[in-house]
Amino acid sequence: MTAVAGADVRSARLRLRVRNARSFVRRFLGRRDGALGVAILAAFSVVALFPDLLVGPLQTVTTATGRQLEAPSVAHLFGTDHLGRDMLNLTVHGTRISMTIGLLATLVTLVIGVLVGIVAGYVGGATDTVLMRITDFFLVLPTFVLALILAPIVLDLIGTDAQIGGIRATLFVIVVVIGITSWASTARIIRAQALTLKERAFVSRARVIGASGTHIMVRHILPNVLNLIVANAVLTFAGAILTETTLSFVGLGDPFDPSWGQILNAAQESGAPGLGAWWYVAPPAVSVVLVVLSFTLVGGALDEVLNPRLRARR
Amino acid sequence: MSGRYLARKGVQAIVTIAFILVLNFILFRMMPGSPDRVIARNLPAPVHAQLLERWGLDKPLIPDQLVAYVGATLQGDLGDSYRFRGETVVDVLAERIWPTLLLFGLGEIIAIVLGLGLGAYSGWRRGGPVDYVGNGVSLVLYSMPYFVIGMIVLVVFSAGLGWFPTSGMFTIAATYASPLDQAWDFLAHFTLPLTTVAIGLVGQYSILMRSSIIDVMGEDYIATARAKGLRDGVVLRDHALPNALLPAVTLVAINLGYVIAGAITVEIVFGWPGLGTLTVDALAARDYPVLQGVFLLLSISVVLANLAADIAYGALDPRVRT
Numbered sequence: 179m180t181a182v183a184g185a186d187v188r189s190a191r192l193r194l195r196v197r198n199a200r201s202f203v204r205r206f207l208g209r210r211d212g213a214l215g216v217a218i219l220a221a222f223s224v225v226a227l228f229p230d231l232l233v234g235p236l237q238t239v240t241t242a243t244g245r246q247l248e249a250p251s252v253a254h255l256f257g258t259d260h261l262g263r264d265m266l267n268l269t270v271h272g273t274r275i276s277m278t279i280g281l282l283a284t285l286v287t288l289v290i291g292v293l294v295g296i297v298a299g300y301v302g303g304a305t306d307t308v309l310m311r312i313t314d315f316f317l318v319l320p321t322f323v324l325a326l327i328l329a330p331i332v333l334d335l336i337g338t339d340a341q342i343g344g345i346r347a348t349l350f351v352i353v354v355v356i357g358i359t360s361w362a363s364t365a366r367i368i369r370a371q372a373l374t375l376k377e378r379a380f381v382s383r384a385r386v387i388g389a390s391g392t393h394i395m396v397r398h399i400l401p402n403v404l405n406l407i408v409a410n411a412v413l414t415f416a417g418a419i420l421t422e423t424t425l426s427f428v429g430l431g432d433p434f435d436p437s438w439g440q441i442l443n444a445a446q447e448s449g450a451p452g453l454g455a456w457w458y459v460a461p462p463a464v465s466v467v468l469v470v471l472s473f474t475l476v477g478g479a480l481d482e483v484l485n486p487r488l489r490a491r492r
Numbered sequence: 493m494s495g496r497y498l499a500r501k502g503v504q505a506i507v508t509i510a511f512i513l514v515l516n517f518i519l520f521r522m523m524p525g526s527p528d529r530v531i532a533r534n535l536p537a538p539v540h541a542q543l544l545e546r547w548g549l550d551k552p553l554i555p556d557q558l559v560a561y562v563g564a565t566l567q568g569d570l571g572d573s574y575r576f577r578g579e580t581v582v583d584v585l586a587e588r589i590w591p592t593l594l595l596f597g598l599g600e601i602i603a604i605v606l607g608l609g610l611g612a613y614s615g616w617r618r619g620g621p622v623d624y625v626g627n628g629v630s631l632v633l634y635s636m637p638y639f640v641i642g643m644i645v646l647v648v649f650s651a652g653l654g655w656f657p658t659s660g661m662f663t664i665a666a667t668y669a670s671p672l673d674q675a676w677d678f679l680a681h682f683t684l685p686l687t688t689v690a691i692g693l694v695g696q697y698s699i700l701m702r703s704s705i706i707d708v709m710g711e712d713y714i715a716t717a718r719a720k721g722l723r724d725g726v727v728l729r730d731h732a733l734p735n736a737l738l739p740a741v742t743l744v745a746i747n748l749g750y751v752i753a754g755a756i757t758v759e760i761v762f763g764w765p766g767l768g769t770l771t772v773d774a775l776a777a778r779d780y781p782v783l784q785g786v787f788l789l790l791s792i793s794v795v796l797a798n799l800a801a802d803i804a805y806g807a808l809d810p811r812v813r814t
Contacts, residue, residue: 318794
């Protein structure tokens with residue numbers, strides 16, 4: 179093949195990709211729920227990226243600007259907590275921490291899940307059997323309870339004040355524990371797809387011209403499961419946020435880097451709900467629900483756009 | 493149902509439980525304050541060695557210590573609680589399991605009846621007002637951690653309206669004139685946690701049932717039933733519902749573990765003295781033996797629930813009897 183023809187093929191392929199992407203975006207945003215979800219997530223992402231610009235640095239006991247458990251007012255739009263900290267300030271910083279943990283945990287989950295899924299599906303044989311037995315085990319296990327005992331053990335082993343790459347170790351442990359306990363369903367889905375891809379002509383051709391297994395998995399299988407990975411990532415993100423919130427709520431969070439779940443834990447510990455301090459509960463709770471709901475909506479919309487069978491059913 | 497199907501499912505469950513036991517053993521070794529670390533603290537070497545021998549900790553981890561651990565566990569010995577001096581883990585768990593069973597047993601039943609009913613109706617009248625509202629509400633509920641629902645319920649009905657007490661199972665240090673008074677007090681404390689659990693579960697069960705009904709409605713036998721001129725209600729009751737219930741109920745059984753694990757957090761909100769509050773207290777006190785006991789108990793229950801679901805599915809649906 180000459181260089182000119184190669185460039186032609188490449189630019190034609192690029193045009194096709196752009197056209198596909200455009201039609202995808204149009205179809206996706208044409209669904210109102212998907213568009214709404216994206217808008218809400220975009221707003222939360224902006225808040226998560228620039229918390230200091232919006233509300234200043236995270237307030238502590240010493241820098242608290244209000245009195246204890248003040249109801250919402252002009253000075254404190256969301257009220258104050260039991261230490262007099264501004265709830266808006268706490269919630270905005272909680273957004274940064276919850277979204278960061280959610281994102282990192284999703285990445286860990288996907289890396290493990292995709293790796294296990296592709297290797298099991300492509301290599302097959304005994305490797306597949308062993309990997310799938312482990313996957314099934316993790317699917318059956320109440321993984322949240324496992325996370326519940328794994329997290330404090332790891333925390334006690336490395337110490338709660340340790341830092342890993344500038345991130346407080348407590349947050350890091352939560353990320354890893356969520357990853358370890360939630361990759362199994364991703365692995366199953368990716369394996370099923372890898373199994374069918376393996377039988378396709380382009381894979382056997384690559385094998386015939388002497389491509390190694392690793393090369394085929396990275397260059398031929400992985401790009402073809404990207405769709406699935408994206409659709410899966412959205413739901414994984416929602417699950418990670420829920421798990422993080424629950425783990426923090428039961429006391430495994432970091433009081434110095436409060437996520438939404440950690441704020442709710444502090445509210446519960448201080449007895450705020452029983453005192454009727456709804457403003458201590460509402461901001462973090464509404465944030466969790468909005469973000470998880472948006473991910474669910476986006477996931478549903480993605481599913482229907484990417485999966486023609488579902489589209490026909492509606 | 494063929495014996496082979498039963499046997500295969502049984503073996504799978506046993507293998508899974510064996511995995512869980514090994515995992516629990518490994519976690520025991522990892523945890524801070526594991527026996528040899530506690531013993532090794534500040535002791536002269538000969539005494540230390542003697543102690544290790546006394547507890548069998550000088551033997552290799554695998555197989556000797558593993559066998560000893562599995563043997564003890566199978567005999568119902570889960571060790572002693574760190575926090576409650578002199579109480580075994582089994583005692584602690586036995587005391588706390590009843591409130592949890594009561595709360596979730598009743599909550600599950602209410603949620604299954606309501607959720608499946610709502611889901612079936614929404615799916616059948618897809619696009620109708622009930623479906624529109626029901627689906628929206630279900631999605632929002634599905635996005636809420638259970639304890640958040642609990643906190644909202646608590647703020648509104650307990651702190652705000654003052655209708656119910658805020659926490660516990662009975663009023664502290666109360667003396668009752670009659671058993672009826674006591675029962676009334678219990679009900680007052682029980683209502684909010686029960687409502688929370690039911691609300692928390694209804695959303696997902698309704699979503700499950702809705703999609704199950706919608707799947708079934710695309711089947712040929714529904715078109716046939718309609719073509720025969722059967723009334724709408726008859727098609728729903730005799731043709732769609734029985735077929736849609738099966739996968740929905742199975743999914744409910746399979747999800748039981750996830751649901752209960754997340755939902756025990758409801759107990760924390762209401763100070764309900766069950767496994768959830770036990771877990772959190774054990775977590776705060778780093779009472780590892782109790783945590784491991786909770787994990788063992790919950791994971792084995794989940795495996796057994798799955799097995800029951802598989803068997804029920806096999807008994808009811810001839811297509812999976814292989």
